[in-house]
Amino acid sequence: MNRVIIITRPFYDAATKFLFHWCRLVIDEAKEKHFKILDLKEDKANKTVLESYIKKHNPALVFLNGHGGPNLITGQNHKVLIESGVNDHILSKKIIYARSCNIASFLGPTSIKRGARAFIGYTRKFYFAWANISTSRPLTDSMATLFLNPSNMVMVALIKGQSAQEAYDKSQKIMRENHLHMISSNASFEENQYAPFLWSNLKSQILLGDKSARIV
Template sequence: MPMSKSILITRPDHDLITKYFCAWSNELVDFAKSKMIKVYDLKGKKSNKKKFLSYINIRCPSLIFLNGHGNADIFAGYGDEPMVGVETILKDAIVYARSCEVGKNLGLILVQNGAHSFIGYNRKFFCGYTPEKITKPLEDEIAGLFLKPSNLIISTLLKSNSVQEAHNRSRKSMYKNFRKMVSSTSTFEERYSARWLWSNLHSQVIFGDPLKTI
C-alpha cells in the first residue's frame, strides 16, 4: 500500500526544458512540505532508474510527479535514461507526467499495471520560453503561461482534491491563459506561443479512477 500523503518528484535538469521543469517544480516541493506531505525529490542526477525504482518499491509514494522527456512507450530521467516503461509497476499511485506523448499509450498501461490514475499528454507537451530568460526560468513570464497550469495539477492533488478536479482546474487555467494570449492586449510573444498552449489544452488526458485522491 502507498504511504499516506507522500509525493515522489523526478526532475532532471540536463537540458533547457528539463531545467525549466526543475525550477518551476520548486514551489511544489515547498508546498507539499508546508502541507506536511512527505517529499521524495529526485533532482538532477538523482533522477535515474535505479533510484526511482528503489523509492517506488520501498517508499510506495501515493503521488508520482514525472518531469522529463518521453514518448508513447517510455518516460526518461536524467540524460534521457529510460526510467518508466510498459513493464513498470506504479501500484496504487496517482501519476502525473509532464512529458511528451506518455499519455498516448504508456499512461493507460501504467493504470492497467496497477496505478490508480494517470494524467498526461497524448501529443507533445509544449513549453514556450523567452530566450533572454533562460538563465532565470522563474522570471520567464511566457513559460509561466504553460507551467503554472500544469503545476496546478499537483497543487490541486496535494490539497486532497480528486484527479478529475486537478485535470479540470488545469485545463480551465490553460484556457484562461490562452484567451489572454490571443487578446488585443497580448504581446507578439504571447500570440506566437498561444498555439502551443492550445495544443496542451487538448492533449491532456486522464486514465483510471477520476475520483481518486491522495
C-alpha cells in the same frame, strides 16, 4: 493514505532546467501541507533510485518530469526511467502526473491496466516557450509561466486533497484562461504567436483511471 510524494526532476538541458525550477513551486506547496517529498533530482532521477524509493516508501503520488515518448519517460541524461511492459507495474496503486511528451497515449493506459489509480498526462508533445534572456531565471519568464503554471496546478490541486478529476479540470481551466488571454488584445505580440502551442497542450492533456482518486 501515505503522505509521500515522489518527484523526478532531471536537469541536463534547457527544457529540463525549466521543469526543474518550476517543480520547486510544487515541492514548496507539498512541504507546506506536510508531505514527505522524495526529490529525485539530477543524477538521482534514474531508474534504480526510482524503483528503490517507490518500493521502500510507497508514495501515494508520483510526479514525473522529463522527456518521453508514447511508452516511456526518461530521467537524467535521457536514460529511461519507466517503460511500458518493463517496469510500469511500480506505478500500481498510485496517482501519477507525467509532464512529458506523448506518454499518456500508451504508458498511461498500460499503467492503469497494471493497477495505477489515476494517470494525468499528454497524448502529444508537451510544448512550452521562453524568452532567451530568461534562460538563467526560469521562474521569472512570463511566457513559460503561461505554459508551466497551469501544468503545476495538477499537482497543487492533488496536494490540496482534490480528486484527479478536479486537478485535471483546474489545469484545463487555467490553460483555457491563459489561452484566451494570449489571443486577446491585452496580450503581447509574442504571447499571441505562441498561443497555438498552449492550445495543443490543453487538447492533449488527458485523465485516465479513477477520476475520483485523491491522496488525502
